[in-house]
Amino acid sequence: MKKTNVAIVGMGTVGTGVARLILDHGDRTSRHAGRTIWLKKAVVRDLAKPREVDLPDGVVTDSLGDVIHDPEISVVAQLIGGLEPARTIMLQLMESGKDIVTANKALLAEHGPELFTRARELGRSIAFEAAVAGGIPIIANISQCLSANQLQSLEGILNGTSNFIVTQMDERGASYDDVVKQAQELGYAEADPTMDVDGTDAAQKLAILAHLAFGATVDWSDIPKIGIDNLDPADLQYARELGYRIKLLAVANLADDGLELSVAPTLVRIGTPLAEVRDAFNAIRVVGDAVGPVFYHGLGAGQMPTASAVVADVIDTAVGRTKLTFQTLEYFNIEQPPRVKLLDALTLMGRYYFRLHVANHPGTLAAIAAVLEKHAISIASVIQHENTVGAAKADSVPLVIMTHEASEGSAQGATVAIEALAAVTGPVVRLRVKD
Numbered sequence: 001m002k003k004t005n006v007a008i009v010g011m012g013t014v015g016t017g018v019a020r021l022i023l024d025h026g027d028r029t030s031r032h033a034g035r036t037i038w039l040k041k042a043v044v045r046d047l048a049k050p051r052e053v054d055l056p057d058g059v060v061t062d063s064l065g066d067v068i069h070d071p072e073i074s075v076v077a078q079l080i081g082g083l084e085p086a087r088t089i090m091l092q093l094m095e096s097g098k099d100i101v102t103a104n105k106a107l108l109a110e111h112g113p114e115l116f117t118r119a120r121e122l123g124r125s126i127a128f129e130a131a132v133a134g135g136i137p138i139i140a141n142i143s144q145c146l147s148a149n150q151l152q153s154l155e156g157i158l159n160g161t162s163n164f165i166v167t168q169m170d171e172r173g174a175s176y177d178d179v180v181k182q183a184q185e186l187g188y189a190e191a192d193p194t195m196d197v198d199g200t201d202a203a204q205k206l207a208i209l210a211h212l213a214f215g216a217t218v219d220w221s222d223i224p225k226i227g228i229d230n231l232d233p234a235d236l237q238y239a240r241e242l243g244y245r246i247k248l249l250a251v252a253n254l255a256d257d258g259l260e261l262s263v264a265p266t267l268v269r270i271g272t273p274l275a276e277v278r279d280a281f282n283a284i285r286v287v288g289d290a291v292g293p294v295f296y297h298g299l300g301a302g303q304m305p306t307a308s309a310v311v312a313d314v315i316d317t318a319v320g321r322t323k324l325t326f327q328t329l330e331y332f333n334i335e336q337p338p339r340v341k342l343l344d345a346l347t348l349m350g351r352y353y354f355r356l357h358v359a360n361h362p363g364t365l366a367a368i369a370a371v372l373e374k375h376a377i378s379i380a381s382v383i384q385h386e387n388t389v390g391a392a393k394a395d396s397v398p399l400v401i402m403t404h405e406a407s408e409g410s411a412q413g414a415t416v417a418i419e420a421l422a423a424v425t426g427p428v429v430r431l432r433v434k435d
Contacts, residue, residue, distance in 0.1 A: 004318040010079035017307030103130035109204035116332035125326040127313035135305030149288030156284035161196035199225035215339030346409035351433035
């Protein structure tokens with residue numbers, strides 16, 4: 001049987017999982033590849049560090065040169081996170097004749113055009129299934145299985161850490177800080193979870209998917225995003241009362257005049273598939289003009305789900321499938337003009353949830369309604385629970401308003417105007433609604 005020599009650069013959590021699959025299940029990988037997948041080198045920073053996988057003698061090295069200068073190694077799983085030295089290492093590996101498999105979505109979102117252009121110039125390929133949604137094969141499905149379709153929309157829960165936090169806050173009534181600590185203990189969240197909870201991670205993944213699905217050229221930092229780091233448990237409670245759950249939703253909708261992109265906590269109607277995605281799971285709903293709606297659900301992070309996607313890419317690269325698709329599809333091709341333009345976020349239409357604290361006296365609701373009317377926003381429903389302290393009425397009461405469809409610009413303008421009313425105390429919470 002033919003043999004493909006493989007190297008792993010970066011033996012962290014995912015790299016360890018990749019090594020386990022290749023070493024412990026060689027019969028499985030060989031059966032699917034039609035050849036032996038042989039782990040020849042694993043590059044690490046610290047040779048003395050204990051490993052959670054038993055690597056054969058001679059495999060572990062702290063020298064990248066052992067991979068770069070070995071002509072027998074043809075495929076490298078580059079599993080270093082961050083932007084540098086990951087970018088430089090990937091360029092060095094490709095220039096030495098290696099095809100690349102990576103799980104680094106931040107690197108692709110930031111430097112994708114440069115890396116993919118250089119790969120094409122060198123006749124190399126980059127496979128990146130594990131960069132988005134962990135074990136869910138969304139990259140292959142969008143770029144290959146659904147290639148007969150014009151995709152119309154993509155909506156997803158793309159960050160398992162945020163979904164775990166929101167699920168635990170919603171179902172257990174746990175505080176945000178307590179759940180973040182629990183997520184860190186379980187390995188779902190990094191020591192600094194900022195990129196997960198502020199929407200950055202989801203925006204980076206959405207930028208990659210938007211490019212593949214719609215031919216959009218977008219810098220992830222230009223995607224409007226709101227995270228869950230300021231999510232109030234009161235909004236989770238009101239959402240349930242209204243028949244919704246709150247999810248950090250990444251959205252790409254194709255319209256006649258362009259593409260809508262956003263990442264934000266969103267009220268999703270209970271009973272719909274996205275609303276039922278719990279804990280660290282990811283899910284993506286794709287709609288194509290021929291196939292209709294398709295739903296993907298699975299673990300979006302973790303050692304073995306991500307390693308599963310990496311090894312699948314290694315197999316595809318070893319047998320030549322990656323090179324066939326890489327050279328013909330649009331993957332970050334700077335010579336290919338964008339097929340769609342991005343819509344101005346202020347023009348995007350949708351329903352909204354407003355929560356505010358208002359003075360408990362007559363005329364307050366009428367003043368708020370007048371502001372909404374001025375901004376062309378129609379009220380769909382109102383919740384105002386009685387709020388008393390002992391026998392006396394409280395000075396302020398919470399008010400929740402659900403609107404009919406309005407533009408983001410109108411919703412923003414109304415929010416500013418409502419906060420300026422004397423009868424309103426504190427900031428207004430505004431969330432999007434998906435029915």
